[in-house]
Amino acid sequence: MTRATRLDELRTSFGERSLEETQRRREVTALFDRIAPRYDLMNDLMSFGTHRLWKRAFVRRAVRRLGPRTGTVVDLAGGTGDIARALRARLPGQKIVVTDPSEGMLAEARRRSGAALDYVQAPGEDLPFADNSVALLTLSFGLRNMTDPAAGLREVARVLEPGGVFALLEFSRPDPWFAPLYGLHARHVIPRLGGAVARDPGAYRYLVESIERFPARADMQREIAAAGLKLVEERAFVFGVARMQIAEKT
Numbered sequence: 689m690t691r692a693t694r695l696d697e698l699r700t701s702f703g704e705r706s707l708e709e710t711q712r713r714r715e716v717t718a719l720f721d722r723i724a725p726r727y728d729l730m731n732d733l734m735s736f737g738t739h740r741l742w743k744r745a746f747v748r749r750a751v752r753r754l755g756p757r758t759g760t761v762v763d764l765a766g767g768t769g770d771i772a773r774a775l776r777a778r779l780p781g782q783k784i785v786v787t788d789p790s791e792g793m794l795a796e797a798r799r800r801s802g803a804a805l806d807y808v809q810a811p812g813e814d815l816p817f818a819d820n821s822v823a824l825l826t827l828s829f830g831l832r833n834m835t836d837p838a839a840g841l842r843e844v845a846r847v848l849e850p851g852g853v854f855a856l857l858e859f860s861r862p863d864p865w866f867a868p869l870y871g872l873h874a875r876h877v878i879p880r881l882g883g884a885v886a887r888d889p890g891a892y893r894y895l896v897e898s899i900e901r902f903p904a905r906a907d908m909q910r911e912i913a914a915a916g917l918k919l920v921e922e923r924a925f926v927f928g929v930a931r932m933q934i935a936e937k938t
Contacts, residue, residue: 691861691900693907695831695838703897713789713811713835719891720767720833721792723882728768730885730892734878742857742925743828746932747774749921750826750855753934754779759823759849762787764812764840765830769797772805775826782823787815788830812840817847828857832902841915848937854917860924860931861904870929874899905931 692698702712723730731739754761761779763772766786775784785806786797794807810816812827812834825844834840844854862870874896882892903911905922908931912919917935924931 692903695841695903695911696836698832698834698898698901699836701898701901703894703901709835716833716835717789719888719894720788720790723888723891724768724790724792724796726885727793727796728770730881733881733885734892738926739930742930742932743771743774745923745925746826746828746855746857747771747778749923749932749934750824750853751775751778753853753855753921753936754824757823757851757853758782759852760785760817760821761824762815762817762822762826762847764815764825764827764844765789765833766797766826766828767793767830769801769805771826771828772797773801775824776801776804787812811835812837813843815843815847819846820849820852822847822852823849824853824855826855826857829859831856831858832898838911838915841911841917845916845937848917850937852937854912854935854937856908856912856933856935858908858931858933859899859902860908860928862929863927866927866929870927908933 699709700706761782761784763786766772766788769786772784772786785808787808787810788794789811813836831837878896879889879893883889912935918938919935921934
């Protein structure tokens, strides 16, 4: 599968299939509604638990970049709320909002976090927040699932206040020597796990294919800059399988 070089190329891409944008949005939302109850368990199995270490480092660096700044914190495409709960532990006095288009995912987040967080059901391309109103926005493994991810980045820039922090954690292109090994795991192990554990191999086949299509490091640097954000920090995890990119709104 050819890796995209621009986020706009993902607008009609549903893994290896091509879909009209409205249909793609429906398909992706329905997929996450279905797999929500076993989503975190599958992440543990697929990554051998390493996603928790990535997310711990991600939250630590995002909060450090935020510094003494106070204000609303948004976890975009926040799923079951694991990032938001970690943010709550480090930012006890601030409002933290989990935003996700999937009601199934938000139901899991509410069940696990209750009144500790706020919850908003909305797509990343159309956020119900005022201009310049968010101090920190995190986005973990959700950008590639937006129908129009470039528009999602522009929304991030719109809602962030000047000096606000955007922290992105996404899959990326693994180092060349490691890519074949990771490819075998992704193509052959993950869909089988999805069938056995989540009872939805098709959903995890799509997720693997969406990872393979997502733009690599340099392309994402350009996309972040095009949205009006200044990249200030990067870190790769597990030989480039995942990458953290932190930016600020100038």
